[in-house]
Amino acid sequence: MLQPTLTDVASFAPASAPFVDEPDGVGIVGMPMNFVTTAGVHEQAGTLFDLPVTVRFTPTSYRFIYGDGTSRDSATGGRTWAELGRAQFSATDTSHAYAARGTYTATATVRYAAQANFGNGWIDVPGLLEIPAGATTLQIVDVKTALVDKTCLENPRGPGC
Template identity: 75%
Template structure:
């Protein structure tokens, strides 16, 4: 800092000399100027501010304040807005997230019943006629059924897969099979052969036979197959079967040879 002293002169204009010693804490030899009526002396001290007439920044050197200056505070950085807090005035401040897809309710059998396959026919061999004690063969041609449509206002594919078939014979008995069975010809068997879906009636008469196909259902809204709990049972067409009783007798001639013979 600089020290400036102003001294009034009682006499006329004169020069004033000021010397420097090794003990001086002031650097640089003081400088003096005069205008004839006063002398101005100035000097510099390291690390200080300018001093005029013994005053330091408007106060005396003896009236210094040792109170440390308050440290400068750095204003906090602005918070980063969340990615979903988009401001219309600043589109670049965040990234717009797409709306989540609507939750799809768990479909039930009631929801998919209208997509179910039509009733399959019940086939009986030999064609509605049987013999007491001899197997009749029943067949239901049930296959996987797939259909598209709309469910919960969303496009959907519904798939029905047969899991079992329940055969009801009409005489108080029934039989469940893992599939709908096959014909004697497909199996390479002779008529009245026993199969996994055949039934032998014990008494002659007319019976109404039927069956029911049990389906497992799955739905696909585009993100993969979703299993529908339970199974859906679709009844087949029903049909009457006539069961006859066959009796045999030993004769020595045929009915053509002896029309009045036993059994003719």
């Protein structure tokens, strides 16, 4: 029985999964930003060892690297706030709150288990293949609030107007 390796099947691997942040590139110090990467099962037919083969990649876990020295492993790629029915800046399983203002580059990696089928059933390929899901640049800003007596419409020369 043939036993392919990850190196053997790497050419059949899925493309990089989309990676997005909410709220789209700008966050507030201390408030959660939400990160989502969408990866699914990927099958591709071809030839391996001069034999016809179908290779299947199934996402098993995700690593979110937030760009500030922290990261998180997750069993899922996350979901948008809208999909979760939550308001913006709500904490999620894949969100992160930055402690300081600045520019950060967040990335994600999808870990895939691979299987090969030479026509006699699926064979597990040992190991996990890690594929970067992309990167996004974030601006994290400080927000200052002030209590005022009147709105800017009522007092256009007031603080912050």
